Amino acid sequence: MRIVSINVGQPKEVADTAGNRVFTSIFKSPVHNGAVHVGELNIDGDRQSDLVKHGGPLRAVYMYPAEHYAWWRAELPGVELPWGVFGENLTIEGLLEDEVRIGDRLRIGSAELVVTRPRKPCYKLGIRFGRRDMAARFRASGRSGFYLRVAREGELRAGDAITRIERGTGPTIRDVLTDAHAMQTRITLPRPAPGDIGAAAASYVAHVADISDAARVLEEQRERVVAGLSPMSSEQAAFRYAPGKWSVTEVVGHLADSERIFMYRVLRIGRGDRTPLPGFDENIYVPAGAFDRRPFAEVLDEWVSVRNATISLVRGMPSEGWARRGRANDADVTASTILYVVLGHVEHHLAILEERYRV
Numbered sequence: 001m002r003i004v005s006i007n008v009g010q011p012k013e014v015a016d017t018a019g020n021r022v023f024t025s026i027f028k029s030p031v032h033n034g035a036v037h038v039g040e041l042n043i044d045g046d047r048q049s050d051l052v053k054h055g056g057p058l059r060a061v062y063m064y065p066a067e068h069y070a071w072w073r074a075e076l077p078g079v080e081l082p083w084g085v086f087g088e089n090l091t092i093e094g095l096l097e098d099e100v101r102i103g104d105r106l107r108i109g110s111a112e113l114v115v116t117r118p119r120k121p122c123y124k125l126g127i128r129f130g131r132r133d134m135a136a137r138f139r140a141s142g143r144s145g146f147y148l149r150v151a152r153e154g155e156l157r158a159g160d161a162i163t164r165i166e167r168g169t170g171p172t173i174r175d176v177l178t179d180a181h182a183m184q185t186r187i188t189l190p191r192p193a194p195g196d197i198g199a200a201a202a203s204y205v206a207h208v209a210d211i212s213d214a215a216r217v218l219e220e221q222r223e224r225v226v227a228g229l230s231p232m233s234s235e236q237a238a239f240r241y242a243p244g245k246w247s248v249t250e251v252v253g254h255l256a257d258s259e260r261i262f263m264y265r266v267l268r269i270g271r272g273d274r275t276p277l278p279g280f281d282e283n284i285y286v287p288a289g290a291f292d293r294r295p296f297a298e299v300l301d302e303w304v305s306v307r308n309a310t311i312s313l314v315r316g317m318p319s320e321g322w323a324r325r326g327r328a329n330d331a332d333v334t335a336s337t338i339l340y341v342v343l344g345h346v347e348h349h350l351a352i353l354e355e356r357y358r359v
Contacts, residue, residue, distance in 0.1 A: 234296060
């Protein structure tokens, strides 16, 4: 087991396929000379751009097996794949997801690192490869690599041996990935009965098929929204189909705000809290959000962050939580009904974007 390549990168502003400006650190280059210091939060010469979804003590270093590169070359013929192309800090050899456990303690050079979790890619992997489907393909491949925290700072070099000095007691990286999928497939939610919801909620629910795999449906909708909206130019994002109507940027900001509120209701009701929850006036929230002052890519990224939080809550909600009832916006609802509304609300606005904004 050894390090094949040490790869670092600094935040940089790049253009996506639509010309929108995005900050990312996924473009990493190999370090060719000498030892590199590994600190608590990163490797010298490397820095994360988005500290909400990347970095921090539990994601200080990202390892990716060199063995996976042959598989990707077959999957992506003609695509140049230098070491570090997947955004990894350490391209390594001899450690695969099937045998690496959460809690494994590794010594490399004078540093010691502990495995914490698999990597879940965001849309910026698609920017790195110039392919909208790359994040989805990466997830489906099961070749995730893994993050580590730094237990002891030190120095390491390309070619250094990797020694497992303590076996973790957690599941393997492969088991974590498999379990995450299994959790998704277990979340089957009954369709709301017509008499259980009001007309407004029913109009949203009508857009949604029966949910047999809640987290997967949320993920697929997220990928569809990102693939459809991320190529938009600044001019397209500022478009309003009539005076006084929301811009595309404001629509996306509205989706982020609404999902936050909807999922707060899911949290309260799913935890058994029967305190009546108020409604909100979207026509106050959108102007107050000042979304049009921000780059469209940033607002879209905010919605993605909200959606990721939704998925985490959904995966962790116990089955009995979905059937619990509460009162929100002057209506008696179950937590599962609100999740149908979350999905249908997005579909409602996507239909409007297609019909009236030609998105």
